């Protein structure tokens with residue numbers, strides 16, 4: 001195998017879902033990427049993926065493992081949790097949801113804990129948002145709220161929000177006003193035109209002051225920090241198109257639950273005096289795709305329960321940590337599992353667990369583990385960017401077992417094993 005260059009691969013290293021990545025492969029190993037995004041290098045790695053199949057920790061044939069998985073899961077029907085992890089195509093996610101439906105299972109995603117505040121706020125209030133392309137072409141005032149995208153979303157600034165020339169912002173960065181709001185230890189980007197420094201305690205009052213300013217409400221006497229918030233609100237009102245950028249999945253989950261609600265409400269209020277959108281940064285691995293697939297198949301983006309035979313929304317009992325609270329006899333984890341908390345991991349030892357996904361065999365305590373390829377590296381299909389725009393996935397490397405096909409085989413085996421769902 002000689003040197004191969006695959007153009008326009010899609011990276012799922014973060015939710016930007018950049019589809020302009022060129023991958024150089026030598027001897028079946030990824031040796032270089034352009035553009036040189038550090039997170040993309042980490043996500044693609046050298047392209048190696050596990051190719052093992054284990055049943056009770058011992059090597060097995062894939063067909064025997066799928067038969068054992070079907071037997072275990074069918075035996076626990078009605079008491080199964082299906083967890084959809086990162087690095088699956090949406091085609092594979094669809095198979096997982098179909099399995100949950102057949103098993104009368106609860107089904108949840110890797111981000112139903114971290115992203116839930118934003119999802120629930122949007123369900124309560126609606127949401128003024130925009131595609132990344134619209135932000136690139138129109139945003140002339142950009143407020144970064146407690147996030148510097150350069151760290152976890154490395155090309156967000158250069159591709160969308162700051163540097164590029166847009167159809168309505170032809171001067172690029174020079175045509176944009178950048179406002180950096182830091183909250184406690186969560187810093188906004190450096191080099192902003194206007195900065196706002198808030199303590200954690202001042203954050204929610206500041207968002208209220210900003211919304212009140214936009215609404216034209218009398219605000220009385222304000223502290224220095226809150227006066228700064230009012231000033232930022234006035235600058236946003238002068239924008240032709242304002243964008244507020246925040247992290248939908250903060251790494252330390254330190255922000256208050258009301259932050260998302262306050263930002264959703266502020267973006268909505270700004271659509272009175274000007275146009276405005278909220279841009280929610282989302283992590284990679286097609287996490288947004290899991291919500292899109294669940295929504296299209298059940299009507300809900302997370303925390304769905306099929307135990308009554310129809311999809312039921314149970315957002316107050318979301319998350320995979322509930323494995324540790326009992327009530328489940330088996331779990332099917334699809335996709336990567338390295339996001340699981342220590343609590344969830346220890347709970348896996350007490351129930352029959354089937355893991356299907358990239359490096360599944362590294363998950364301790366699984367009854368059945370089947371390694372598959374990584375969506376976008378070994379498996380083509382569709383994934384969703386952070387702005388919920390679907391992008392095609394290429395498969396620069398071949399050879400690894402496909403996750404979508406493996407889950408389809410499991411679904412077929414379950415249909416034989418469990419029979420049709422009774423009314």
Ligand code: SF4
Nearest residue numbers: 011013014018037155
């Ligand atoms: S910004 Fe994100 S999606 Fe784009 S190349 Fe870097 S890691 Fe990949």
